[in-house]
Each structure stands twice: as structure tokens, then as C-alpha cells.
Amino acid sequence: MIFFSHQFAVFTGLFFIAYWAVPIPLARRLLLLLASVTFQVHFSGPAGVLPIIVLAVGTYFVALSRNRLLCALWITVCALALIFYKYTHFLFQGIIGVAFPDLAKSGEEALAGILPTLPPLGVSFFVFEFVHYLMEIRRGHRPIRSPLTFALFTSFWPSLVAGPIKRYRQFSVSLSHGARNVSSDDVIAGMVRLAIGICKKFLGDVLTSWIQSQQASFDVLPLSVRWGIVVAIAFRILLDFSGYSDMAIGFARMMGIRLPENFNWPYIAHSITDFWRRWHISLSTWIRDYIYIPLGGSRHGLMRKSLNGFIAMALCGLWHGAAWNFALWGVYHGVGLAIAGALPLPRLLSEKPPLVFSSFRPAALAATWLAWRGFSWAATMLFVMIGWLLFFYPVDQAFHMTLRLFSH
Amino acid sequence: MTRKADRSQDRQAAPHESGRNSARFASFVVGAVLAFAICAAVGWKASSSNIFRDFGRFHTRLSPESFFQPTAREVMALARELLDKNKVNVVIGGSSVFYGVGQPEGQTIADNLRRDLGENYRVINLAMRGGDVSGIAEQTVEMLLREQYRVVYVSDIAVGGTVTLLGSTPYQYYFWDARARNMLIDWPARDQRLTLPWYAEQRMSAMLNKYLYFMDLWNTIGYDYVFTVYSTLIPGHFWQARKDLPDNEIDPPEQFRYRNGELELQLIKRISEMPTEPEWTLVGTALETALPDVVRKSAVLAVCENSPWLLEQAAPETQAIRKAMRERMVKRVMEVGPSSLLACEGFEKDDYIDRVHLSVSGAAKIAPRLADRVRATSRNNGWVQ
Numbered sequence: 001m002i003f004f005s006h007q008f009a010v011f012t013g014l015f016f017i018a019y020w021a022v023p024i025p026l027a028r029r030l031l032l033l034l035a036s037v038t039f040q041v042h043f044s045g046p047a048g049v050l051p052i053i054v055l056a057v058g059t060y061f062v063a064l065s066r067n068r069l070l071c072a073l074w075i076t077v078c079a080l081a082l083i084f085y086k087y088t089h090f091l092f093q094g095i096i097g098v099a100f101p102d103l104a105k106s107g108e109e110a111l112a113g114i115l116p117t118l119p120p121l122g123v124s125f126f127v128f129e130f131v132h133y134l135m136e137i138r139r140g141h142r143p144i145r146s147p148l149t150f151a152l153f154t155s156f157w158p159s160l161v162a163g164p165i166k167r168y169r170q171f172s173v174s175l176s177h178g179a180r181n182v183s184s185d186d187v188i189a190g191m192v193r194l195a196i197g198i199c200k201k202f203l204g205d206v207l208t209s210w211i212q213s214q215q216a217s218f219d220v221l222p223l224s225v226r227w228g229i230v231v232a233i234a235f236r237i238l239l240d241f242s243g244y245s246d247m248a249i250g251f252a253r254m255m256g257i258r259l260p261e262n263f264n265w266p267y268i269a270h271s272i273t274d275f276w277r278r279w280h281i282s283l284s285t286w287i288r289d290y291i292y293i294p295l296g297g298s299r300h301g302l303m304r305k306s307l308n309g310f311i312a313m314a315l316c317g318l319w320h321g322a323a324w325n326f327a328l329w330g331v332y333h334g335v336g337l338a339i340a341g342a343l344p345l346p347r348l349l350s351e352k353p354p355l356v357f358s359s360f361r362p363a364a365l366a367a368t369w370l371a372w373r374g375f376s377w378a379a380t381m382l383f384v385m386i387g388w389l390l391f392f393y394p395v396d397q398a399f400h401m402t403l404r405l406f407s408h
Numbered sequence: 409m410t411r412k413a414d415r416s417q418d419r420q421a422a423p424h425e426s427g428r429n430s431a432r433f434a435s436f437v438v439g440a441v442l443a444f445a446i447c448a449a450v451g452w453k454a455s456s457s458n459i460f461r462d463f464g465r466f467h468t469r470l471s472p473e474s475f476f477q478p479t480a481r482e483v484m485a486l487a488r489e490l491l492d493k494n495k496v497n498v499v500i501g502g503s504s505v506f507y508g509v510g511q512p513e514g515q516t517i518a519d520n521l522r523r524d525l526g527e528n529y530r531v532i533n534l535a536m537r538g539g540d541v542s543g544i545a546e547q548t549v550e551m552l553l554r555e556q557y558r559v560v561y562v563s564d565i566a567v568g569g570t571v572t573l574l575g576s577t578p579y580q581y582y583f584w585d586a587r588a589r590n591m592l593i594d595w596p597a598r599d600q601r602l603t604l605p606w607y608a609e610q611r612m613s614a615m616l617n618k619y620l621y622f623m624d625l626w627n628t629i630g631y632d633y634v635f636t637v638y639s640t641l642i643p644g645h646f647w648q649a650r651k652d653l654p655d656n657e658i659d660p661p662e663q664f665r666y667r668n669g670e671l672e673l674q675l676i677k678r679i680s681e682m683p684t685e686p687e688w689t690l691v692g693t694a695l696e697t698a699l700p701d702v703v704r705k706s707a708v709l710a711v712c713e714n715s716p717w718l719l720e721q722a723a724p725e726t727q728a729i730r731k732a733m734r735e736r737m738v739k740r741v742m743e744v745g746p747s748s749l750l751a752c753e754g755f756e757k758d759d760y761i762d763r764v765h766l767s768v769s770g771a772a773k774i775a776p777r778l779a780d781r782v783r784a785t786s787r788n789n790g791w792v793q
Contacts, residue, residue: 006613020433184433191440202636209638 002043002161003247004201011039012251019255020187025179029148032179032255036155040121043161047085047116052126055081056154059130063143071134078134082127085119090322122160124319128286129154133168135290144172158251162244164262164282171257178256190253197246204239207232219404226405233392234385238267241280267384270376272336275384287316302342309341310334320391325398329390336383444620451621454628455481458489464513465533466544467655472578473537474639476630476650479623480586483534483548491530493557496786498525500533501545502563505712507535508771510761513655515768520775521562525782528792536579541565541709542698543575544582549703550593551586558791560782561707564751565741566764567714567733568683571694573601584614585623595700659768665761666717672763673721676714680726682733691737692744704745706789708781710774711737711750714764717757747781 002008015035022028040049055078062074083091088111097104120126133153137143144150152175153168178186211232218226245262252259260282269275276284292312298305310331317330386405389398460470460478463486470476478486491497500506500518508516518533525531534545541563549561565571574583586592588611617623630636631650638646645653666672683691695704713719713734719727734750741748751774752759752766759770766774786792 005609006616007609009616010612184429184436187433188436206636206638209640210643213640213643 003244007042011035011042016254020182025176028179029152029175032157033148033151033155036152036157036160039157040155040160044121045116045118047118047120047123049120051081051085051120052123052154055126055130056151059133059154060144060147060150063134063137064145066137066143068138071138075131075134078127078130082123084115085123087318087322088115094322094324125160125163125165126154128165128283128319129168131290132165132286135294136168141169144168149175156252156257158248159259162241162248163280164245164248164260165286166259166282170260174256174258178252180256182254182256186256187254190250190255192250193246193253194250197243197248197250200239200243200246202243204236204243207236207239211236218401223405223408226401230385230389230401230405233388234267234381237388237391238263267381268377269380269384270373271380272333272340272383275380276333276337283316283319287312291315298341306334306338306342309338313337317391323394325390325393325395328395329387332387332390336387447622447625448620451623451625451628455479455485455621455624458482458485459628459631460486461651463490463532464655465507465516465518466536467513467657468537468641469653469656470631470650471536472581474641474646475637476627476635477581477623478544478627479617480547480551480582480589480591481624482627483544483582484551484591487532487548487552490532491552491557493555495558496529496782496791497552497557497559498529498531498562498782499545499549499552499559500531500535500562501539501543501549502535502541502565502710503539504535504537505564505764505766506562506710507533507537507539508657509537509765510657510660510767511771512657512659512768515659515771517766517771517775517778520772521778521782524775524779529782529786535563536576538576539579540576541571541695542573543579546575546699546703547583547586547592550700551591553702554591554593558786558789559706560785561703562778562782563707563709564712565709565737567711567730567737568679568691570691571698573598573694573698581610581613584610585617588614588618593700593702597697598700601697660761665767666715666763668762669718672714673718675763676718676722676730677726680722680729680733682729688736688740692740695741695744695746699746701745706785707746708778708785709741709746709748710752710778711741711748712752712764712766713750715757715760715762716755717760718763747785749777749781751777 015031018031019028019035022031037049040052058074058077062070089108092104092108096107133143144153149172153166153171156166156171156175159166211229214221214225214229218229221229242263249259249261262280262282264278264281266275266278269278292308295308295311296304297308311334313330313334314327315330317326317328317333320326320329386402389401392398393401459482466478468474472478487499498521500521506517508518511517513519516533518531518535522529522531534548536544539545545563546561549559552559574580583592584607633649635647635650642648642653699707711734713730719730722730738748738750752770755766755770755773759767759773761767783792
């Protein structure tokens with residue numbers, strides 16, 4: 001991946017030397033923009049940077065107009081661009097092709113000339129940030145007037161590859177601070193964070209190699225090793241995602257800029273709700289703010305709340321990749337969240353021990369509460385880990401592997 | 409946020425890092441630079457002398473296959489220790505055939521050749537599994553020739569097989585490493601073809617390593633102390649110091665030989681199509697491009713045919729095509745410089761362990777044939793009487 005190439009190492013080395021050496025804030029901003037554009041152009045892949053530039057320029061001017069209708073229209077354009085670049089193949093093969101294979105084939109052939117083999121680098125992050133920005137403008141917040149600041153919000157290179165998804169108001173303030181003054185504390189904290197990210201990514205890669213070497217013989221492995229693989233998958237995903245986030249946050253901090261946190265010990269969560277408060281926080285809050293709440297959130301009864309949750313989580317799943325297993329992984333968590341929020345039994349898995357235990361003596365209550373927390377944590381982890389099989393493998397394989405976890 | 413506000417903030421943002429902050433920052437930078445410099449110096453020092461002990465070959469647990477990537481400096485340090493400028497040196501290269509799959513340590517082609525050639529020669533086995541005529545061994549030959557060693561390069565080449573420009577993919581890093589350090593022979597025919605975009609990352613890696621010696625340092629740590637990258641080839645011991653992992657190549661027992669006989673027979677049929685004239689031309693051109701002329705002049709390329717036991721089971725027309733291909737291959741190779749021989753003519757079923765790899769007895773049989781060619785090449789070059 002990009003952060004682990006030697007070309008990237010040289011790029012960052014030269015960039016930071018220049019960034020720290022230049023004392024003028026405006027020059028720092030210009031240097032950061034130059035680096036971000038260079039990064040995007042160099043690593044953009046076959047799709048190039050033109051689609052992102054068009055979307056960014058449109059977003060900037062539409063936001064300046066502060067016209068709610070125009071904002072809504074441009075949000076639609078951004079979403080369509082994302083669907084076109086990232087989901088066209090899935091739409092044809094995974095949906096249309098199921099019922100009308102000829103239509104899907106001819107459709108793909110018609111688009112073959114204009115659809116690049118890979119989507120533009122970071123297109124999901126770009127679109128989510130543009131949508132966030134335009135939604136905030138629609139809600140009455142003031143747009144970024146400076147083209148330079150907007151360009152930096154758009155193209156800030158540390159968060160281009162794997163987030164975190166930025167919020168423009170926090171970022172603008174932080175950018176301004178970073179351009180004015182980078183303290184040694186920032187640089188050291190950033191480097192430590194970067195080192196943690198690199199180590200996490202490295203450990204994640206070791207786990208990936210081990211998982212790949214074992215998964216072919218999953219069916220014939222002892223049950224304990226099968227469960228070991230599932231646990232390894234869970235840690236591999238965490239280490240990989242959070243490693244990249246740590247690196248992005250570390251790079252930004254080395255510039256004196258703070259990016260939002262993305263992970264907060266998700267595997268100590270004791271409920272599904274708690275898990276989503278700790279896992280990929282910038283994405284889950286984005287989904288909450290710009291999909292779940294606009295759909296009605298929890299305001300229109302249990303059924304509607306559950307339906308909104310399913311839709312939001314299915315989209316969250318699809319954001320990770322254009323395949324059915326991602327969508328089903330999202331729905332799986334949507335179901336988990338709905339059950340956790342609706343039924344008495346899963347509610348017992350959340351924050352507090354059931355009231356029935358309150359009549360116990362304090363020591364017994366504490367012990368019971370601890371046991372309850374342990375049980376709720378184990379149940380949550382079981383749910384999450386089985387979900388990762390769906391995230392990692394095609395649906396039928398994930399289902400088969402899940403069955404094999406519970407049979408000799 | 410208005411543009412005015414932005415400008416105002418920028419004006420406030422004069423470079424006013426406090427003196428204390430600047431001093432801390434400067435000391436941090438100096439510390440970081442010093443740490444890098446020390447690591448680079450240790451890497452340089454480590455690869456200045458041979459790190460490999462009791463070297464036989466780059467076996468699977470000590471090769472790029474298992475993510476141990478010896479650098480050009482390290483291999484040269486090894487070669488300097490094992491070879492002798494006052495003698496004729498033989499560098500074995502090529503694929504798993506000459507690496508010695510199926511031949512335990514001490515019974516490889518290289519070991520037999522060493523015994524056959526005697527005291528006036530030195531032999532080192534740098535062949536790699538999945539390797540090629542070009543690659544680590546050939547590039548080491550270039551480096552040795554630059555240091556005025558007398559070298560005969562001995563490699564296997566498949567019937568009808570071509571040669572890649574820089575060696576097989578897992579070993580290409582070595583070319584870029586040696587090239588960045590200016591250790592290779594200038595060879596414009598090869599250099600002109602190094603423009604592919606996917607070479608950029610390897611080139612950059614080698615350029616960084618040239619100054620920072622991180623690969624050299626990490627190899628020393630990995631060889632002597634602890635390894636950090638998981639490899640499916642050594643799943644239970646991937647962290648172990650590579651020096652503690654012995655060469656585990658075995659002489660396979662009878663029941664493990666020719667295990668995929670039927671599949672291999674089908675493969676023989678598939679690869680037995682007489683190349684066209686342009687394709688034969690390409691075989692020679694690829695050799696001329698990948699190997700500098702000075703290397704080709706002192707190279708012995710052994711054309712190794714598939715197991716005769718399997719060939720005998722193929723259709724008569726397939727056998728006829730293979731025969732014609734073998735003879736044409738030898739001729740084409742010799743046209744572009746190297747000495748070439750049909751190295752496995754007259755071999756029997758037991759001289760192979762599968763379609764291509766020689767058994768211990770095959771290694772013992774092929775070595776005298778190679779030794780003759782090595783002596784002839786040495787005489788032709790005026791190194792021996």
C-alpha cells in the first residue's frame with residue numbers, strides 16, 4: 001500500500017524537512033497544497049485526478065452560493081460519481097446481471113471505454129467529505145471562502161488513503177494552528193503515533209500471512225485453530241485499519257494539525273452499540289449524521305428506527321467495498337444494533353446490570369455485575385468476530401466457515 | 409470562515425516558536441539524524457564482512473522466498489571469502505535444478521562439481537529456486553569480474569526457455585541494489601530496457617538502501633538474532649534467527665518421487681511445441697540483452713531435458729519434437745556466446761526425482777560433464793594450461 005512504498009518514504013522525508021524549515025504560514029499552506037496535489041497525482045491510478053478536481057470545484061462554488069437546492073443537487077452528483085466509479089461493476093454483475101445477464105454484459109461493454117479499471121484514489125473519502133461539507137452548508141453553517149483552505153481540506157494528503165473522514169470546521173481551525181506553529185511536542189507526539197501505526201500495520205501483515213496460509217485448510221483444522229483464525233482475522237482488521245489511521249493522525253500531528261480519532265479500543269466494547277462508538281468513529285459518526293438522522297433516526301417508532309438502522313448500516317458496509325458480503329456485513333450489524341436497542345435480552349448486554357440484581361448485597365452485586373460485563377463482552381465479541389467472516393470472505397464461504405466454527 | 413479572517417490569522421502566525429521549543433525541536437532532529445546515521449553505519453559495517461557461516465547455498469529458509477533478501481554487498485562479502493582471485497572460480501546459477509532440489513547439503517551438483525574440479529578451482533552455489541539464467545548468481549558474476557576474479561558462470565537453462573532481463577521477480581531487488589551501488593558491469597543493451605514504470609519503486613528502494621544500509625542491517629539482525637516477517641515456508645519458526653535454521657532439502661524417498669506423473673506428462677505435451685524462427689531468435693536476443701558479453705564468454709549453460717522416463721511415455725511425435733528442440737537450443741545458445749551442452753543426455757529414471765529436478769545420482773552424473781566444460785572454458789580464457 002501507498003504508505004509502505006519507498007517512494008512515499010522519500011516524499012514524506014522531503015516534505016517534512018521543507019514544512020518545518022519554512023516559517024511563513026502562507027508558504028506552509030502552499031507547500032502542503034503542492035505536496036497534496038503531488039501525492040494525489042502520483043498515486044491516483046488509472047482514473048487520474050480530473051474527477052476529483054471537477055467534484056471539488058463544484059463543491060466549492062455550490063457551497064459559496066449557500067443555495068440549499070444547489071447543495072442538494074451537488075450532493076446527488078457526488079453520490080452518483082461515487083456509484084459510477086466504485087459500484088458500476090457491482091451493479092451490473094451483482095444486481096442487474098443476476099436477472100438480466102445479457103443486459104449487464106452489454107451495459108459493461110458500453111461503459112468499458114469511459115470507466116477506469118480502478119476508481120480514483122480515495123474517491124469514497126472525497127465524496128463523504130464533500131457531502132458532509134454541503135450538508136453542513138445546507139444546515140446554515142458558513143462555507144470556507146478561501147480557495148486555498150478549501151483545497152487543503154479537500155486534498156490533505158495524510159487522510160486521502162484511509163481517512164479519518166474530516167469535518168471541515170475542526171480541520172480549518174487545526175490547519176490554521178498547524179500552519180502558524182508546529183511545536184516540538186506535536187512533532188514528537190506525531191512521530192510516536194506514526195511508529196505505533198507502522199508497528200500495528202506490520203503486525204497486521206504478519207497475521208494476514210498466517211491467515212492466508214491457514215484458510216485453505218480451514219475445514220480440516222482442529223476446532224481451536226479455526227477459532228484462532230477467526231480471532232486473528234478480528235485483530236488483523238483492527239491492526240490494519242487503525243494502523244493506517246494512526247499513521248494519518250501521526251503525519252498530520254507532525255504538521256501541528258489534529259485529525260479526529262478513529263478507533264478507541266473497540267474490542268473492549270460490551271455491546272454492539274458500544275462497539276460502534278469505538279470502531280471507525282469518523283465513519284460511524286458520518287453515517288449517523290448524514291444518513292441515519294436524515295432518514296428519521298429513532299424519531300418515528302421502533303419499526304422505522306430499525307429500518308433506518310438497516311439502511312444506514314448496509315450503506316456503511318457497501319462503503320467498504322462493492323460486493324454483497326460487505327452489504328450483508330452492514331445489515332448484520334444493523335440487525336445487531338436493532339436487537340440491542342429493542343429487545344430486553346440484548347439490552348441486558350449494555351451498560352448496566354439488570355435491576356433484578358439490585359436486591360443483592362454489595363459484594364454479590366459487584367461480582368454479579370462483573371460476571372455480567374464479562375458475559376456481555378464475550379457475547380459482543382462473538383457477534384463481531386463472526387461478522388468479520390462476512391466482511392472478509394464471499395457470503396457462501398463465510399456462512400460455511402461459521403458453521404464449521406460450531407461443529408467438529 | 410472569511411478570507412479576511414484567514415489572512416488575519418496568518419498575519420498573527422509569524423514564526424514565533426519559542427526559543428525553548430526550537431531548542432527541543434533541534435535536539436530531537438539531531439537525535440533522529442544521529443540515530444539514523446548510527447543504524448546506517450552499523451548496516452555498512454555488518455555487510456562489509458561475510459555474515460553467512462557454513463554457507464552451502466541460499467536454501468529456502470535463507471532466501472528471498474522466505475523474505476530474507478541478501479544484498480549485493482553481503483553476497484559479495486560471502487563470495488570474497490569463499491572464492492580466490494588466484495584460482496578459477498565457478499559460480500553456479502539458474503533455477504531449482506542447479507540449486508539442488510532433491511539433493512541434500514553435501515550431495516548437490518555444486519558439491520560434486522567442487523570435488524571433480526579439485527584444488528585449482530573454487531565453487532559457490534548461488535542458484536535460486538524459481539530462478540533464471542539472469543539473476544542473483546549472474547549479477548554476482550558481473551561484480552566478481554569487475555574485481556578481476558577469474559569466473560566461469562555455470563547455469564541451467566530449460567529447453568526452449570528464454571531469459572528474463574533482470575531475473576525472476578522475487579530476485580530483481582538484487583539487480584537494483586547492485587546497480588544503485590555501481591557494482592555491475594555497464595551493459596547498455598540492458599540499461600536501455602530499464603524504463604518500465606513498475607521499476608520505479610525498486611529503483612527508489614535500492615537508492616535509499618545505498619545510503620542507509622537498512623537491508624544490510626536488517627539481514628544481519630535476521631540472520632543472527634531474530635526475524636520479523638512471517639513466511640509460510642517456515643511457519644513455526646519464522647521469528648528464529650536464520651542462522652539457526654539449517655538447509656532442509658532432502659533426498660526424497662521412492663514414494664515421494666514422480667508424485668504428479670500424469671500431470672507432468674500432460675505438461676510435457678503442452679511445452680513440446682517447436683518454437684518459430686522469431687521465437688528462437690528471441691531466445692538468443694534475450695540472452696544477449698540480459699548478460700553482458702564478458703559474462704557470456706565465460707558462461708556454461710547446461711540445457712537440461714525433462715526426465716527420460718516421462719519422455720518415453722510421451723507420444724513418438726512429442727519425443728521427436730523434444731529432440732529437435734534440445735539440439736536447436738544448444739545451437740542457439742552457442743551462437744550468442746556461452747558454451748552450451750546437453751547436460752542430461754543418457755540419464756535414467758532414477759537420476760530424476762520428478763520431471764525436471766535431478767536426484768543425488770543425477771547430480772553426481774552431471775557434475776563431471778560440467779567440470780569438463782568448466783576446464784575447457786578456463787583453458788579458452790587462458791586461465792589454466
